Amino acid sequence: MASMGYFAAGIDGSILLHSANHHRSVAPVIAYRPRKLSMFCGCSGGRRRWTAQPVKATGEATEGVDGGDKSDDALQATIEKSKKVLALQKDLLQQISERKKLVSSIKNSIIDPEGSEQTSLESNVSKLDAHETEGNDINSIIDPEGREPPSLESNVSKLDARESEDATELGKDLSANGTIFDASPQPKPKATTSTNVQPKEVTSVPLKSSVTAAPKTSSNNDLYKELKSSTEARISGPKTSMEEESNKKLKDTAVKIAIPSDILSSTEDEQREDLKESSPEPATVEVQGPTEEDVKPPPLAGANVMNVILVAAECAPWVKTGGLGDVAGALPKALARRGHRVMVVVPRYGNYAEAQDSGVRKRYKIDGQDMEVTYFQAYIDGVDFVFIDSPNFRHMGNNIYGGNRVDILKRMALFCRSAVEVPWHVPCGGVCYGDGNLVFIANDWHTALLPVYLKAYYRDHGLMKYTRSILVIHNIAHQGRGPLEDFSYVDLPPHYLDYFKMYDPVGGDHFNIFAAGLKAADRIVTVSHGYAWELKTSEGGWGLHGIINENDWKLRGIVNGIDVKEWSPELDVHLQSDGYVNYSLDTLKPGKPQCKAALQKELGLPVREDVPLIGFIGRLDQQKGVDLIAEAVPWMMGQDVQLVMLGTGRHDLEELLRRFEGQYNDRVRGWVGFSVKMAHRITAGADILLMPSRFEPCGLNQLYAMRYGTIPVVHAVGGLRDTVQPFNPFEETGLGWTFGRAEVNELIHALGNCLLTYRQYKKSWEGLQRRGMMQDLSWDHAAQNYEEVLVAAKYQW
Numbered sequence: 040m041a042s043m044g045y046f047a048a049g050i051d052g053s054i055l056l057h058s059a060n061h062h063r064s065v066a067p068v069i070a071y072r073p074r075k076l077s078m079f080c081g082c083s084g085g086r087r088r089w090t091a092q093p094v095k096a097t098g099e100a101t102e103g104v105d106g107g108d109k110s111d112d113a114l115q116a117t118i119e120k121s122k123k124v125l126a127l128q129k130d131l132l133q134q135i136s137e138r139k140k141l142v143s144s145i146k147n148s149i150i151d152p153e154g155s156e157q158t159s160l161e162s163n164v165s166k167l168d169a170h171e172t173e174g175n176d177i178n179s180i181i182d183p184e185g186r187e188p189p190s191l192e193s194n195v196s197k198l199d200a201r202e203s204e205d206a207t208e209l210g211k212d213l214s215a216n217g218t219i220f221d222a223s224p225q226p227k228p229k230a231t232t233s234t235n236v237q238p239k240e241v242t243s244v245p246l247k248s249s250v251t252a253a254p255k256t257s258s259n260n261d262l263y264k265e266l267k268s269s270t271e272a273r274i275s276g277p278k279t280s281m282e283e284e285s286n287k288k289l290k291d292t293a294v295k296i297a298i299p300s301d302i303l304s305s306t307e308d309e310q311r312e313d314l315k316e317s318s319p320e321p322a323t324v325e326v327q328g329p330t331e332e333d334v335k336p337p338p339l340a341g342a343n344v345m346n347v348i349l350v351a352a353e354c355a356p357w358v359k360t361g362g363l364g365d366v367a368g369a370l371p372k373a374l375a376r377r378g379h380r381v382m383v384v385v386p387r388y389g390n391y392a393e394a395q396d397s398g399v400r401k402r403y404k405i406d407g408q409d410m411e412v413t414y415f416q417a418y419i420d421g422v423d424f425v426f427i428d429s430p431n432f433r434h435m436g437n438n439i440y441g442g443n444r445v446d447i448l449k450r451m452a453l454f455c456r457s458a459v460e461v462p463w464h465v466p467c468g469g470v471c472y473g474d475g476n477l478v479f480i481a482n483d484w485h486t487a488l489l490p491v492y493l494k495a496y497y498r499d500h501g502l503m504k505y506t507r508s509i510l511v512i513h514n515i516a517h518q519g520r521g522p523l524e525d526f527s528y529v530d531l532p533p534h535y536l537d538y539f540k541m542y543d544p545v546g547g548d549h550f551n552i553f554a555a556g557l558k559a560a561d562r563i564v565t566v567s568h569g570y571a572w573e574l575k576t577s578e579g580g581w582g583l584h585g586i587i588n589e590n591d592w593k594l595r596g597i598v599n600g601i602d603v604k605e606w607s608p609e610l611d612v613h614l615q616s617d618g619y620v621n622y623s624l625d626t627l628k629p630g631k632p633q634c635k636a637a638l639q640k641e642l643g644l645p646v647r648e649d650v651p652l653i654g655f656i657g658r659l660d661q662q663k664g665v666d667l668i669a670e671a672v673p674w675m676m677g678q679d680v681q682l683v684m685l686g687t688g689r690h691d692l693e694e695l696l697r698r699f700e701g702q703y704n705d706r707v708r709g710w711v712g713f714s715v716k717m718a719h720r721i722t723a724g725a726d727i728l729l730m731p732s733r734f735e736p737c738g739l740n741q742l743y744a745m746r747y748g749t750i751p752v753v754h755a756v757g758g759l760r761d762t763v764q765p766f767n768p769f770e771e772t773g774l775g776w777t778f779g780r781a782e783v784n785e786l787i788h789a790l791g792n793c794l795l796t797y798r799q800y801k802k803s804w805e806g807l808q809r810r811g812m813m814q815d816l817s818w819d820h821a822a823q824n825y826e827e828v829l830v831a832a833k834y835q836w
């Protein structure tokens with residue numbers, strides 16, 4: 040039944056050569072065909088098996104279509120052959136005139152509105168115009184009945200019963216003339232969706248405006264590439280609505296085009312074998328063009344796409360003691376959304392369900408002792424998570440910074456030693472990251488050894504030449520300090536001692552891990568602009584301001600974002616039970632008061648809508664200004680407010696919380712503990728969030744609060760100053776209240792104004808809430824800024 044193939048190809052030839060003469064409107068179809076033919080013939084460097092006799096023939100045809108004189112002759116010859124077939128099948132061919140209308144409409148919508156001649160579709164159309172006088176009409180391929188979906192394949196099927204002899208004859212004829220088709224009979228393929236389809240069938244799928252999807256099968260690879268290159272010229276610009284419309288139509292229509300078996304297979308036996316292998320069912324070759332789902336936009340990062348490995352001691356949701364965990368859980372996802380290949384490396388403190396043993400084991404010597412680590416991994420939200428397992432980390436989840444100084448130091452040394460080699464050892468998705476185009480993002484002192492190891496073990500020796508490191512300062516107050524003897528635990532060449540050696544008037548010479556990391560890192564980031572400035576002062580730099588000033592050129596402040604999947608009142612999973620509800624800007628009015636009532640109820644406080652509910656969430660230490668709140672509590676209790684405090688930390692401050700609750704049981708709740716659920720519920724149910732931090736590198740709770748319509752009252756320091764624009768009652772602008780000095784009177788003054796507005800200026804209050812909720816606080820903007828730092832590091836030598 041090779042005849043069917045020939046015949047179908049004969050139709051194709053007619054289509055190619057004649058249809059456009061009178062009917063430019065069929066451009067998408069007629070342009071599409073010759074490109075495929077040329078590709079099948081190996082004319083454009085496709086796979087070799089497509090060569091042999093068809094190569095020449097089709098090559099000629101293609102050339103003709105492309106405009107060469109010589110090719111025109113060849114095409115002319117093809118036309119003549121095709122005419123014979125057409126004559127035999129006139130009745131059928133007329134049936135398909137309806138196709139014309141359909142294809143015309145497609146063409147009208149797909150054609151470049153600016154009429155650019157560079158598009159392959161159009162140029163093919165115009166070249167085909169040259170053959171107008173051949174007298175074949177587009178009607179020859181157009182289905183007058185407009186069957187849905189219109190399909191040449193079906194036409195071919197109908198012909199199947201009738202024309203085998205004629206077509207065989209034609210095939211022989213064509214073959215003898217060295218034109219497109221092989222006369223050798225082909226085995227009849229099994230029936231596919233259409234009856235007795237002889238030719239291999241190519242489903243002409245929508246010509247997508249931006250083609251990036253991979254072809255479905257390897258045998259379609261070349262076809263895909265050809266298709267892609269033939270359409271790329273016109274698709275480089277942004278998609279117009281017209282293009283989208285036409286794509287949709289094309290997709291819906293899925294024009295099926297018959298391709299002769301002979302073209303799909305080669306005339307050489309081995310090539311047939313080859314084809315058989317890849318296509319055991321001979322009937323159908325489906326050219327899976329890019330579909331809507333397949334088409335991926337180019338990465339937001341463009342040419343800056345890099346491999347990024349963020350290394351942190353904690354990472355939400357697995358392990359979190361504070362804001363670092365939040366950042367490690369969210370920033371990588373935002374970077375991945377920009378198109379970077381991103382990994383997070385974190386110790387494996389517990390049995391995390393998602394993480395699988397990668398089977399990779401390594402040994403590292405720490406303080407003369409061999410320590411084995413195992414790498415576990417997971418792939419979540421576009422990010423590779425690698426968990427480093429070792430007896431040193433296991434079961435430390437609730438006490439990750441616990442133990443004595445040397446224990447922590449050894450843990451972090453082991454973690455950094457094993458993390459820096461992850462890109463070599465751990466195949467994520469089957470492929471290791473490798474050390475080219477790679478940047479590590481280390482965080483705080485716990486991982487500040489990583490930039491040092493990268494330099495001392497590798498880059499100093501010409502290894503990992505294209506790997507860079509960035510160190511992020513989330514909190515300079517914790518530095519990994521110890522006596523100089525601690526240097527022996529980090530296993531570094533003696534001259535590296537200078538990196539760690541610090542002097543301060545209190546401790547004298549000492550060993551300082553953060554200092555070494557800041558010197559060794561290629562770039563330094565901190566989590567707000569305000570804090571970047573403060574770090575350079577003697578008050579804000581905590582002894583490291585000298586080093587930070589020296590390295591000012593590589594320091595940048597980038598304000599944290601928030602994970603809006605975790606922290607949005609619309610989606611918050613912790614607001615879906617116990618009387619809490621999800622709410623949005625539109626449902627703020629019923630939603631937030633309902634959450635407030637639920638919180639009051641849950642905590643056993645009087646359920647009163649009119650009483651201002653003030654919240655505090657945070658580590659209980661000097662940084663967070665809990666002592667200032669404590670000083671202000673007597674004043675607050677005279678204001679008819681409710682106060683809810685959630686935190687863990689210093690025992691004396693935990694005691695304070697308990698004491699206040701006991702003392703003011705009808706108005707105060709002090710929840711000592713770490714509860715993510717309560718943190719979300721307080722953020723939603725409170726009217727006001729108090730953050731009197733003495734210093735605050737960025738602060739996330741005020742960002743979460745604003746997202747939930749809860750008004751922050753903050754000490755204007757570090758990131759709090761960057762993110763909470765003070766309320767201006769005259770212009771009705773701003774997001775909350777700030778106070779300039781960490782003193783109780785200032786706190787009381789700011790909170791007093793806040794309470795006044797809450798009680799007496801409801802409209803202003805609502806404006807504050809709405810402005811806060813409407814901000815884009817997502818990580819996307821921050822990720823873009825991080826990307827700039829990644830690129831700066833990459834090109835830094």
Ligand SMILES: Nc1ncnc2c1ncn2[C@@H]1O[C@H](COP(=O)(O)OP(=O)(O)O[C@H]2O[C@H](CO)[C@@H](O)[C@H](O)[C@H]2O)[C@@H](O)[C@H]1O
Pocket residue numbers: 360361362363365366513514566599656657658685686687712713714715718735736737738739740758
């Ligand atoms: N008892 C408790 N129960 C439940 N959740 C609790 C909790 N105590 C705190 N949290 C949560 O921990 C996070 C604290 O983040 P912060 O940014 O406010 O402070 P932290 O000082 O830890 O982070 C440091 O790093 C971050 C990230 O860069 C900087 O924003 C910040 O200024 C810097 O001090 C929030 O998600 C909060 O809800």
